[in-house]
Amino acid sequence: MIILLPLALYFVAALLIPSVGRRAPKLVGPLAVTPYIIQLGAVAWIASNGDVARVAQLEWVPSLGIVIGLAADPINLMLTTLVAGIGLLIVVYSAAYFSDPAKKARFIALVLAFTGGMAGIVASNELLGLFVFWEVTTVVSYLLIGFNDEDEKSRSAALQAILVTASGGLAMLAGFVLLAQAAGTTSIPDIVAAPPTGTGVTAALLLIFVGALSKSAQVPFHFWLPGAMAAPTPASAFLHSATMVNAGVVLLLFLAPGFATTTVWIVVVTTAGLATMVVGALGAMQQTDLKLLLAYGTVSQLGFMTALIGLGHTGAALAVLVSHALFKAALFLVVGVIDKGTGTREIPSLSGLGRTAPGLATTAGLAALSMAGVIPLLGFVAKEAAFDVLIASADWYALGVIGAASALTVSYTARFWFGAFTTKVGVEPIERAPVGLGMTAPPTILAVLSLALGLFPKGLGSLTSSAVGEVTKLVLWPGLKPALAVSAAVLVAGSGLFVLQRRLERTPNRRLIPQWPFSTATSWYLASLRTLNTTAERTTGIVQNGSLPVYVAVIVTTVVSIPAVVWLAGADGLPELRITNGPAEVILAVVAIAGAVAATRAQRRMAAALLLGVVGYAVSGIYIVFGAPDLALTQVLIETLTIALFALVLAKLPRRFGADPRSLSRPIRIGVSILVGAVIAGAAALANTGIPDRTVAEAYIELAPEAGGRNVVNIILTNFRALDTLGEITVLAAAAVGIAALVGARSRNREREDAR
């Protein structure tokens, strides 16, 4: 209960906030922060009480054994605290960021729903439950990235993000299913306790990697993240620092205990991580937009974590995750403050902000020092721990790449801070409107946390150790060890690079960094999107050529031939068919046949419709003969209405049938008609010959009075087979919508044309 309740509250609050926002805008803030505070309280309570149940389960599809399982183990509690804590600050910040109350309420509701999904992911211990929460974050992130929905760029960025992450999610679902099949369970702790092996498991892991790597923007799926910066800054600060993009890393963290020693894991995850770290850092170095710079930096840092997990250093990865979440959220929020205050995020236009906003510059400075990995910030402590384990396990290649990428990180960090805050020669100091405490306090808190946890890292170290189940030492002063030398070398090299790049940029058209890693991936994405669209267009062109007779022919042929083939395959010889029961039927049948034949010969549309009516009335007469007044009644009514509706439509068409070149040739139409007629007549004769097993029919008749009435037909429709009826009336409702949409759209278009 204590585990489930806070999670549910996010979604409840998300549903309530839009309407609350309309009626009582002042209540939005208190309502929005409540779930976060309750969840943080719940985490504290669980952590301090030894005897609280650590798992909760929600039966979802019991017949398939699908449950949503949540756990409150140290790793879950730690990540939940991170998500809820930063989420709380984001909500406070958003309340100050948006001035339009309607936008504010919509945005905060989305953030709440997103937090619910993310908190669900980090607390999950069942694969399928995790997948559901995963998809919640995917869908809500689409809405958040495309929040400025009047902007075309923002919509296409959202579409790109959801296409990449949702297709990754589908691959991941397939991987989950394979993995659960191999392991015989969907419980993550059970799977990693006794990891299955084999080719199927390798395939499963590869599919899961596609999901995790695409969500965490790893090479080759890295290109969606910079585009996602179209989101409002508070959303970027939340999604792209502490939550959404971390989901992939978190999933890998969950699975690492079982699979981190397999070859496929080491090779794929490590390679993707290292490549991403370098590509992201190179991308960040060439940005002039502060927010984009941070986005590329996020890609790089996620690569760092992924590479560490690939090599099995989960403790160090978790420490990097926490430090990154804190400093990156702070920096994004600072960019939001700058953007709101000055109206720009472009480095070349920003000048003199360090003088006019010293507090903001200090906050950004602290967070930036953490990003660069400078003592005594948490970023230094985490990076030091990473270098330490890499040296201890002699992963020299990885150490080399990570070290080099860290030097790039130092360089783009310097680019960020100096670019944002220094006074530039020849650029007028920029005007800045003041922003409220609601926007300055959250980044300050995060930056101070980066400093405090850096100065006193011991508690975080023991939390991390119990979370990943191996000793992870986090210390401020590591002593004169090789790792410290690496850190120092990284700082020196990074500063040197920054100075070098500045000098190079003074001469135009000289670039230090290649552009292709991002442009190529984006062009692949666009090309595959184009291929998908053209394939869809061509398929539609073939399948739906616009000729109604073709559609009808395809439908009726399928409907009659499949049952006929199935029946013929199973039948041993033709039974003796009873064709008729008496003269009344024969007379009615002659009328029906005459009507049908005449309808095919009719030259005028209205005549054909009326002749079809003759067939219908004759058939309802046959129902009477068989003692089915319900059917007969309905048939007569339907027939009458159909003719009337035909009349309404036919009044608009030419009186006579014309030749339609797209339509089917006469022989084909005759063939289809004969086939359909023969099968239906055969089925009717078969039914007339006698149903061998009458138990169902008799049970219906017997049970009907008890089930609500004496009219068996009606009781079947409303009770015994009510679900079928519900399905059928849903189709009717869809037909009504279809009529209104298709015909209504035509007349609306006409009105619009008339108005011109």
Add this chain to the structure above:
Amino acid sequence: MNIRFSPLLATGVRTMVPTLALFSIYLLVIGHDLPGGGFAGGLVAGMALLVMYLAFGERGVRRVVAIDPDRITGLGLALAVAAGLIGLVVEGSFLAASTVSFSAPWIGDIKISTLLVFDLGVYLLVIGLVATAIIHLGRDES
């Protein structure tokens, strides 16, 4: 379709429509025991709408069905689903029938079954569909 106003037809329709309406409700109510039911009842009501249309045009239909036909369709579907949900809550299975009986003063014992609620949903949905079809298909486009 261009409909010319005909006093003869209008008078006939005026007397016909109440009868049709009554008959359609009759079919709905007796459906559980005798031939009829929500579908047939809805179709008869649809006939009433149709003759109204023939006599008075779209305005005639709109005068009989006071609310938007789309909403009638939606309401019907919602009622049918609601009947199913009542079954889920009361009987533990979606669409299971459940009956409530109570006695009202002067009227006597009243039995209301979710079957009737379900059938009422079908009834309204059919009316909504027919009204939509008549209004849209009959609209003059030229």
